Amino acid sequence: MTSPADLQTMSLTDLTELAGEIRELILTTVAKNGGHxxxxxGTVELTLALYSVFDFSRDRLVWDVGxxxxxxxxxxxxxxxxxxxxxxxxxxxxxKRAESPFDSFGVGHASTSISAALGLLIAAEIEHVNRRVIxxxxxxxxxxxxxxxxxxxxxxxxxxLIVVLNDNEMSIDKNVGAMSEYLSKLRLKPQYHRAxxxxxxxxxxxxxxxxxxxxxxxxxxxxxxxxxxxxxxAIFEALGFTYLGPIDGHDIKSLKEIFSQIGVIDxxxxxxxxxxxxxxYAPAESAPEKFHGVGKFxxxxxxxxxxxxxxxxxxxxxxxxxxCAARDEKIVAITAAMPSGTGLKKFGEFFPRxxxxxxxxxxHAVTLAAGMAAGGLxxxxxxxxxxxxxxxxxxxxxxxLQNLPVLLCLDRAGLVGEDGATHxxxxxxxxxxxxxxxxxxxxxxxxxxxQMIFTALQRNFPVAIRYPRGAGLGVTIDAQPxxxxxxxxxxxMQNPAADVTIFAVGTMVQACVEAxxxxxEKKISVDVVNAxxxxxxxxxxxxKSARTSKLLVTCEExxxxxxxxxxxxxxxxxxxxxxxxxxxxIPDKFIEQGTRAELLDLCGLTAQKISQRIxxxxxxxxxxxxx
Numbered sequence: 001m002t003s004p005a006d007l008q009t010m011s012l013t014d015l016t017e018l019a020g021e022i023r024e025l026i027l028t029t030v031a032k033n034g035g036h037x038x039x040x041x042g043t044v045e046l047t048l049a050l051y052s053v054f055d056f057s058r059d060r061l062v063w064d065v066g067x068x069x070x071x072x073x074x075x076x077x078x079x080x081x082x083x084x085x086x087x088x089x090x091x092x093x094x095x096k097r098a099e100s101p102f103d104s105f106g107v108g109h110a111s112t113s114i115s116a117a118l119g120l121l122i123a124a125e126i127e128h129v130n131r132r133v134i135x136x137x138x139x140x141x142x143x144x145x146x147x148x149x150x151x152x153x154x155x156x157x158x159x160x161l162i163v164v165l166n167d168n169e170m171s172i173d174k175n176v177g178a179m180s181e182y183l184s185k186l187r188l189k190p191q192y193h194r195a196x197x198x199x200x201x202x203x204x205x206x207x208x209x210x211x212x213x214x215x216x217x218x219x220x221x222x223x224x225x226x227x228x229x230x231x232x233x234a235i236f237e238a239l240g241f242t243y244l245g246p247i248d249g250h251d252i253k254s255l256k257e258i259f260s261q262i263g264v265i266d267x268x269x270x271x272x273x274x275x276x277x278x279x280x281y282a283p284a285e286s287a288p289e290k291f292h293g294v295g296k297f298x299x300x301x302x303x304x305x306x307x308x309x310x311x312x313x314x315x316x317x318x319x320x321x322x323x324c325a326a327r328d329e330k331i332v333a334i335t336a337a338m339p340s341g342t343g344l345k346k347f348g349e350f351f352p353r354x355x356x357x358x359x360x361x362x363x364h365a366v367t368l369a370a371g372m373a374a375g376g377l378x379x380x381x382x383x384x385x386x387x388x389x390x391x392x393x394x395x396x397x398x399x400x401l402q403n404l405p406v407l408l409c410l411d412r413a414g415l416v417g418e419d420g421a422t423h424x425x426x427x428x429x430x431x432x433x434x435x436x437x438x439x440x441x442x443x444x445x446x447x448x449x450x451q452m453i454f455t456a457l458q459r460n461f462p463v464a465i466r467y468p469r470g471a472g473l474g475v476t477i478d479a480q481p482x483x484x485x486x487x488x489x490x491x492x493m494q495n496p497a498a499d500v501t502i503f504a505v506g507t508m509v510q511a512c513v514e515a516x517x518x519x520x521e522k523k524i525s526v527d528v529v530n531a532x533x534x535x536x537x538x539x540x541x542x543x544k545s546a547r548t549s550k551l552l553v554t555c556e557e558x559x560x561x562x563x564x565x566x567x568x569x570x571x572x573x574x575x576x577x578x579x580x581x582x583x584x585x586i587p588d589k590f591i592e593q594g595t596r597a598e599l600l601d602l603c604g605l606t607a608q609k610i611s612q613r614i615x616x617x618x619x620x621x622x623x624x625x626x627x
Contacts, residue, residue: 004075004102007052015052015252019044023280025082026070031299033086034418035093038278038291039138040070042168042249046136046273047071049255050164054132060104060120064113064137064147066094067292068166076102086418088594088602094422108422109387110360111144113137114163118154121161134162140337143359148239154268155240161268163241166249168277168288236270245272250279289340293419310474313467314411316446318343320453320481321380321409322350330378331457334358336365342382342411362387366394366406373404378457385410385425385466392431395462400437405460407453413442413466414507414557415586415600420593426586428466429505430562433535439463440534442506444492446472448532454481468507468557470596489538493528500614501527501545505534505556505564508584511600512555514607515614522615534564539571546572546579551618553582555610557600560585582617584610 001007001018010018022044030037048071050061056076063069073091074082077100084090095103105116117135124131141147142165154161233243242265247254255273262269277292278284283302284291290304297304325331325347332354339345339357348355358365362383369379383391388410399406413425432438439461443449449467456463492509493516500519504512509530516526527545531537531554546552552572554565565583572581586603600606604613 001075003077004051004056007048007075008055010052012253015048019048019252020280022048022071022074025074025079027281027299029082029085030070030294031297032083034293034295034297035086036067036070036293037281038284038288038294039067039168041279041281041284042275042277043068043136043166044071044279045250045252046164046166046255046275047075049252049259050134050136051075052252053256053259054134056102056104058130059132059134060117060124061102062105062113062117062120062133062135063095063107064135064141065110066107068136068138069095072102073100076100086420086593088592088598090593092420092593093418094420106422108420109390110141111137111146113141114147114150114154114161117163118150118157118159118161121159122157125159132160132162134164136164136166139165139167141360143337144361145363151236151239151241151270158240158267160266162262163268163270165245165270165272166275167246167272168249168275233270233272241268241270243270243272245270245274247271247273249273249275309471311446312471313443313446313449313469314341314343316449316472316477317382317409317411317453317467318346320450321382322347323481324454324457325351325354328378328457329354330376332356332372332377332379334365334369334372334379334381336360336362336383336387338382338384341384342409344382362391363394366391366408367398369406370394370398370402370404373399373406374402378405378407380407380409380453380457382409382411384423385413385428386416386423389427389431395432395438396435399462400435403437403461406462407456408462408464409453410464410466412469414468415591415596415603416469417596417599418593421590424591425466426557426559426591428464429534429556429558429564430566432464433562433564433567437462438535441465441532442534443467444490444504444506444509444530444532445475447475447477448484448530450477451481451484452532455484455486458483459486466506473510484532487533487536487538489532489541490530491527492530493526495525495527498525498527498549499618500524500551500553501529501549502553502555502614503529503531503537503542503545503564503568505531505554505558507557508555508605511605511607511610515611518607518611519614522611524615524618526614531564534567537564537567537571542568542571543575543577546577549579550621551580551582551614553584553614555584555605556586557605558585559588561588580617580621582614584613 026040078091081091086093094108096106097103113135117133121133236243247258258271276285277288295304333344333347334356335342335344336358337360365381369381372379410428413428416423432440441452443452452465493513502512512528516528519526554568556564560583563585565585569581591599
């Protein structure tokens, strides 16, 4: 195969053989690099069937989230570079427009495909381009309200949009499936659609308008009643779609037949297919949740290759919330389709009546929490930082405007590594800091995270705590959590008559402690302060350091625009304090994929590069120029 067009001339036997080769390549690569294994193994046949029917040099294919798009990447000129998947400078783990003309829309967050595909179809019509547009969406992504907003609009516009619903979770009864496939084949016959249009035309030509409309109304009512009674896609039919399925998503022959014949349907179409996550790899089929997004693993055994490390921040968060909930029955926990990823699955086992997984619906999760808080409960909402961005208005309007005591816990804050630009949690400090009544904290280690949760749940206003992905530092965990003085920073490294004071946020505290050692060898005296609070931050500590230091430094694993450094700069300006300030953080650009260590180095946030930047700036202040 030299191009995607070659698939249209391949035999069924050749396509089946190619499916096996692709599975092996995906399996080998993800075992080495990590990635979204189970979803992509489940869509091999679907992707081959799509490419063997449609011409995506003209037509357009939009993937939802992109977890399942590895076969698509392999088929579209990236087979030879697939070994670089999710590595620095390599191909991304998600569709990306800059990477290939076949990536018609960049994705990474859920429930966007139908909206984007409808937009591409409307653009094609306005530009007088004849093309089909297909959106592939999973049953999980379909829980997001945005998907239904798009279905509603597409049905109302009656555009010839094709939506493939990849159902890889729901168990479908064989008898129901057989009946659905029979109905699908019946509806695909041109005679059915021609007869339906001819009947409508005949009735509308009856000279007595009121009678003709009543006949049509009665016929539609009978059709709707029968559909609701025996047809599994009634909800999609009600939204204006022709529903086909369920279809075996691993049967290339059936998929090709369906895709080849839908051109006779003059309306939006939703094709419901059933696939198996992890198809073809036994460990992933038996534990699809484990292999949804997986790190490096032993291909022969399926065992994930993990180094022995301290408990993760997620594990510490999980236990801390459970401990607090055991003391306070008003504490409830909410997540958006990520009970395992956020650590709340264990909470649900302890307190099933106080745990709520809302699906991929971050906006609903936040307003649900606001309603609970207004009703007297103490909600804890755990959502990855990158996904919390979707609920900005709900945080502002429903929580903060009403000053409700909701605790937002933002896991995976900062640079998350190989998942890349769509998943880095680098904007939370900036977008939360501007909201009145919001309080923002970031722990320097896992023990401080536990203390912050304990402290925040005793405050009667909105609080957000952001913490990183992965293992903690291995510090000792206090038997009893200590309450943190609200709004106060913590001196970590103190030196007499320090030349420089660094105010570090969260993960950057440890990096700055290491930078202090490097600078000490250069005879530069540095104080390191754990800011802890981004809002309200410790203004008295900043004032005090400004009086005694030649240079103030802020260091954060977040965007420089609008972040903690901006808050300190604004304060210094307002107070007419002229002490020089150096702000270190994520530059104003989207950071691509790579290991966390590689990306921190790229952003200048390693101890070596932090110390270098400080030394250069201090030299410039003292001597007025760089050597």
